[in-house]
Amino acid sequence: MKLLEERILKDGKIGQGDVLKVDSFLNHQIDVAFVQELGKEFHRLFADCGVNKILTIEASGIGIACLTAQYFNCPVVFAKKTKTNNIYSDVYTSQVDSYTHSRTYDIVVSSEFLKSGDRVLIIDDFLAKGSALLALLSLIRAANAEVVGAGIVIEKAYQQGGQLVRNMGVRVESLARIASMSVEEGITFVG
Amino acid sequence: MKLLEERILKDGKIGQGDVLKVDSFLNHQIDVAFVQELGKEFHRLFADCGVNKILTIEASGIGIACLTAQYFNCPVVFAKKTKTNNIYSDVYTSQVDSYTHSRTYDIVVSSEFLKSGDRVLIIDDFLAKGSALLALLSLIRAANAEVVGAGIVIEKAYQQGGQLVRNMGVRVESLARIASMSVEEGITFVG
Numbered sequence: 001m002k003l004l005e006e007r008i009l010k011d012g013k014i015g016q017g018d019v020l021k022v023d024s025f026l027n028h029q030i031d032v033a034f035v036q037e038l039g040k041e042f043h044r045l046f047a048d049c050g051v052n053k054i055l056t057i058e059a060s061g062i063g064i065a066c067l068t069a070q071y072f073n074c075p076v077v078f079a080k081k082t083k084t085n086n087i088y089s090d091v092y093t094s095q096v097d098s099y100t101h102s103r104t105y106d107i108v109v110s111s112e113f114l115k116s117g118d119r120v121l122i123i124d125d126f127l128a129k130g131s132a133l134l135a136l137l138s139l140i141r142a143a144n145a146e147v148v149g150a151g152i153v154i155e156k157a158y159q160q161g162g163q164l165v166r167n168m169g170v171r172v173e174s175l176a177r178i179a180s181m182s183v184e185e186g187i188t189f190v191g
Numbered sequence: 192m193k194l195l196e197e198r199i200l201k202d203g204k205i206g207q208g209d210v211l212k213v214d215s216f217l218n219h220q221i222d223v224a225f226v227q228e229l230g231k232e233f234h235r236l237f238a239d240c241g242v243n244k245i246l247t248i249e250a251s252g253i254g255i256a257c258l259t260a261q262y263f264n265c266p267v268v269f270a271k272k273t274k275t276n277n278i279y280s281d282v283y284t285s286q287v288d289s290y291t292h293s294r295t296y297d298i299v300v301s302s303e304f305l306k307s308g309d310r311v312l313i314i315d316d317f318l319a320k321g322s323a324l325l326a327l328l329s330l331i332r333a334a335n336a337e338v339v340g341a342g343i344v345i346e347k348a349y350q351q352g353g354q355l356v357r358n359m360g361v362r363v364e365s366l367a368r369i370a371s372m373s374v375e376e377g378i379t380f381v382g
Contacts, residue, residue, distance in 0.1 A: 029304040030253075030267040032260040058250035062221075063267060066254040069223040076221040076254065113220040 001041055001175040005189050007034065008154065008176055014183050018156075020126075026153065027060035027125050032067065038175055039068035042123065042151040045173045046072075049148040051121040053077060055114070055140065057096075057107060057132055064153060065123040072121070077114060079107040079139060092142040094135040107132075109139050118145035127152040127174060130161025137170065149173060156181070157190045192232055192366040196380050198225065199345065199367055205374050209347075211317075217344065218251035218316050223258065229366060230259035233314065233342040236364045237263075240339040242312045244268060246305070246331065248287075248298055248323055255344060256314040263312070268305060270298040270330060283333040285326035298323075300330050309336035318343040318365060321352025328361065340364060347372070348381045 013021040025031040051072050056065035057079045065076045079094075082105065091108040098105060114120070122136050133150055140147045147170060155162050155174035158181075166172050177190035204212040216222040242263050247256035248270045256267045270285075273296065282299040289296060305311070313327050324341055331338045338361060346353050346365035349372075357363050368381035 023301060024303065025266075028268065028271065028301055030257060030260075030269070032257055032266055033264065035257070036261070059253060059269070059271070062250060062253040063257040063269075066221060066223055066226070066257050067261075069221075070227070070258075073224065075216075075223055077219065078221070078250065078254075080219065080250070110214060110219055112215065 001038070003034075003037060004153070004176045008178075009187060012187065014181055014187070018181070020154065020156075020178070020181060020187075022125075022154065026064070030063045032063075035064055035067045038064065038153060039071055041175055042068045042121075042173070043071035046121055046149060046151065049121070050119045051148050053114070053118045053120050053145075054123050055079065055109070055120050055136055056123045057081070057136060061124045064125060068123055068151070077109060079109045079136060081105050081107055092139045094138040094142075096135045097129070097131045107135055107139070109143075111143065114139060114143035114145055116144040118143070119148050120145050121148045122150040123152075124150070125153045126156070127154070127161050127165075127172070128156040128159045130159075130164050133161060133165055133172075137165070137168075151175075154178065192229070194225075194228060195344070195367045199369075200378060203378065205372055205378070209372070211345065211347075211369070211372060211378075213316075213345065217255070221254045223254075226255055226258045229255065229344060230262055232366060233259045233312075233364070234262035237312055237340060237342065240312070241310045242339050244305070244309045244311050244336075245314050246270065246300070246311050246327055247314045248272070248327060252315045255316060259314055259342070268300060270300045270327060272296055272298055283330045285329040285333070287326045288320070288322040298326055298330070300334075302334065305330060305334035305336055307335040309334070310339050311336050312339045313341040314343075315341070316344045317347070318345070318352050318356075318363070319347040319350045321350075321355050324352060324356055324363075328356070328359075342366075345369065 149171035152174040157177040281302040340362035343365040348368040
């Protein structure tokens with residue numbers, strides 16, 4: 001998506017440890033009008049798939065998921081990162097190895113909100129090693145719901161997560177696919 | 192707001208320890224079409240206040256804030272709950288005593304995204320003892336930005352947070368104000 005690639009080149013900042021900071025428009029400050037355009041693109045890509053639920057993971061996926069769900073006329077469910085004392089019904093649980101936070105954590109989703117018969121689109125901001133995406137897929141599988149695909153804003157295509165998940169037969173649509181990234185050479189995109 | 196009160200009576204669940212669960216439409220599953228209506232109401236209330244930024248706190252405030260910000264044509268900034276290793280610029284920090292999670296944590300916002308001259312509307316899902324709201328106000332003060340007010344979805348009016356913040360001269364608009372709540376007697380609203 002040209003609009004997104006241009007925005008990444010303009011406002012993305014490459015940090016230590018292969019970090020791409022897009023804090024100014026995507027995951028700390030959210031440029032809502034811009035993210036609406038991403039949502040419209042996800043809708044264009046998955047419009048015919050009978051999506052009735054969007055699944056994401058807190059925190060930075062939530063805004064993107066909500067602004068996308070409007071175009072599908074469906075609710076959002078976000079997986080929570082720890083079991084808090086106000087989720088007291090049955091939950092599905094999975095585990096994520098966070099690259100950004102250098103730790104492992106559990107995610108949970110209440111079984112009330114993910115059910116057999118649901119046609120679920122996963123939305124998330126980043127796909128790199130694929131740990132969050134694999135964990136979300138595992139929640140969907142546990143609920144016996146159907147995964148329609150995953151809509152990712154930025155994929156680090158030089159890491160293995162995207163390939164791994166596509167090899168599982170899951171449709172992954174990434175709006176920007178980074179081929180290479182370094183402080184010295186900047187960012188290049190796939191294709 | 193009648194629509195919201197009816198929804199709370201219909202779908203809210205009262206849990207142990209004064210917890211009101213609105214997980215089915217507000218803060219785990221998000222009924223996006225419904226939250227759009229809340230956003231329109233916040234816009235009606237604060238339309239003339241020159242709002243150029245909406246500030247919230249992860250995670251459950253983010254969806255509401257994004258769906259509200261559309262009507263103000265402004266960005267959202269969400270305060271993060273811990274200092275992660277991909278926020279490496281200057282930050283403002285404040286502390287929240289979480290009732291729900293029975294712990295104290297820091298919230299941070301990058302100084303890039305909250306500045307002198309900003310006219311900030313705070314959006315959050317709940318107001319009870321006021322700890323999160325006070326922490327957000329403190330971030331705004333630290334940034335030397337101006338607070339326009341706070342838009343809260345559900346206020347537990349029998350707790351002291353709302354009064355405390357209003358006494359500071361901050362305009363607080365809560366779309367539903369709970370007067371009393373118990374498993375035995377159910378929920379009553381103010382007014």
